[in-house]
Amino acid sequence: MRILVAEDDPSLAEGLMRSLRQSGYAVDCVTNGEEADAALDANEFDLLILDLGLPKRSGLEVLKRLRSRKSATPVLILTARDSVNDRVTGLDAGADDYLAKPFELAELAARVRALTRRGMAGGSARISHGALTYDQVGRLARLNGEPVEFSARELGLLEIFLQRAGRLVSKDQLVNHLCEWGEEVSGNAIEVYVHRLRKKLEPGGVRIVTVRGLGYSLEKPEPQ
Numbered sequence: 001m002r003i004l005v006a007e008d009d010p011s012l013a014e015g016l017m018r019s020l021r022q023s024g025y026a027v028d029c030v031t032n033g034e035e036a037d038a039a040l041d042a043n044e045f046d047l048l049i050l051d052l053g054l055p056k057r058s059g060l061e062v063l064k065r066l067r068s069r070k071s072a073t074p075v076l077i078l079t080a081r082d083s084v085n086d087r088v089t090g091l092d093a094g095a096d097d098y099l100a101k102p103f104e105l106a107e108l109a110a111r112v113r114a115l116t117r118r119g120m121a122g123g124s125a126r127i128s129h130g131a132l133t134y135d136q137v138g139r140l141a142r143l144n145g146e147p148v149e150f151s152a153r154e155l156g157l158l159e160i161f162l163q164r165a166g167r168l169v170s171k172d173q174l175v176n177h178l179c180e181w182g183e184e185v186s187g188n189a190i191e192v193y194v195h196r197l198r199k200k201l202e203p204g205g206v207r208i209v210t211v212r213g214l215g216y217s218l219e220k221p222e223p224q
């Protein structure tokens, strides 16, 4: 999953990016409101972490523009400790959650998990898909109860597929949600990752089908 961090404090931005990458997210960072706007216009992110006090264009303005483009991207706003007004205004403008600075990275991580899993299986931390169960907190996948080892890339792909079970996912979408700016991942590499993921899921009857020329789809499990 891919997150955009819009934060102009370099050390905070650096800390956020490091921590989020450790949790397995692809992370891009912008340092002012205009860049944030442009990035959100050009890419589809799974979450925006938005400092309200940004130069060039305020975080609130960025948020309003995002929602006026009918984007449903979840937004976590970062506000100054005592600014109750900012929080209320931000939530009213379409933010999904907020954190007051300074905050603990562990709390940020928990909120990020909660926001990014909303799209998955009704927002539960534990997803079941046929013989597959996936624990989003520990990022642990089990097939028929047995743990399965996945590489970071394979887990990233699995999360994208679980979020869109039964729906067509194009290669471009996979690249977009898996990779940060400047990361080169070709269509061929995606095919290789999907192939590996498929091999590991097959023994449990969990199938990723190829939709010729269009992309892939994680088949919905048979009703029990």
Ligand code: CA
Pocket: 007, 008, 009, 051, 052, 053, 054
């Ligand atoms: Ca700031």
